[in-house]
Amino acid sequence: xxxxxxxxxxxxxxxxxxxxxxxxxxxxxxxxxxxxxxxxxxxxxxxxxxxxxxxxxxxxxxxxxxxxxxxxxxxxxxxxxxxxxxxxxxxxxxxxxxxxxxxxxxxxxxxxxxxxxxxxxxxxxxxxxxxxxxxxx
Numbered sequence: 800x801x802x803x804x805x806x807x808x809x810x811x812x813x814x815x816x817x818x819x820x821x822x823x824x825x826x827x828x829x830x831x832x833x834x835x836x837x838x839x840x841x842x843x844x845x846x847x848x849x850x851x852x853x854x855x856x857x858x859x860x861x862x863x864x865x866x867x868x869x870x871x872x873x874x875x876x877x878x879x880x881x882x883x884x885x886x887x888x889x890x891x892x893x894x895x896x897x898x899x900x901x902x903x904x905x906x907x908x909x910x911x912x913x914x915x916x917x918x919x920x921x922x923x924x925x926x927x928x929x930x931x932x933x934x935x936x
Contacts, residue, residue, distance in 0.1 A: 817933050824933075842866070 810816055841847075847855050847866055857864040874896060883889045902922065907915060 818935075820931065820933050821935060 807816075807819070810819070841864070842849065845855070845857060845866075847868065849868065850870070852868055852870050855866045855868070857866070876898070879896065880889075880892065883892050
């Protein structure tokens with residue numbers, strides 16, 4: 800355990816912890832912004848474009864630098880199904896696209912228990928990390 804962890808475990812005042820949390824969030828935001836500026840500058844200096852996909856391995860004295868560039872794609876589910884039907888390509892949808900089942904909690908909670916009980920074996924539930932919001936008054 801680090802000294803910081805040991806110190807934090809000794810703090811028993813939630814107000815102090817809230818203040819520490821705000822400082823940590825600011826340090827995190829600053830570190831993230833700095834890291835992104837550095838990454839952008841490395842790309843500028845090495846001529847790595849952001850509009851292509853691929854991996855670049857740079858040989859820098861004392862460092863191994865690997866840059867993996869990706870293009871993010873979003874699919875309009877309704878539109879792709881409409882276009883596939885329009886062009887007779889519906890059979891290709893299952894091989895070219897994935898549809899991820901997501902639980903609609905408001906509908907789930909309002910559905911008869913005989914239905915949800917039968918389907919619950921396909922659902923894994925585990926605790927997520929709680930989100931925090933702390934503002935100084």
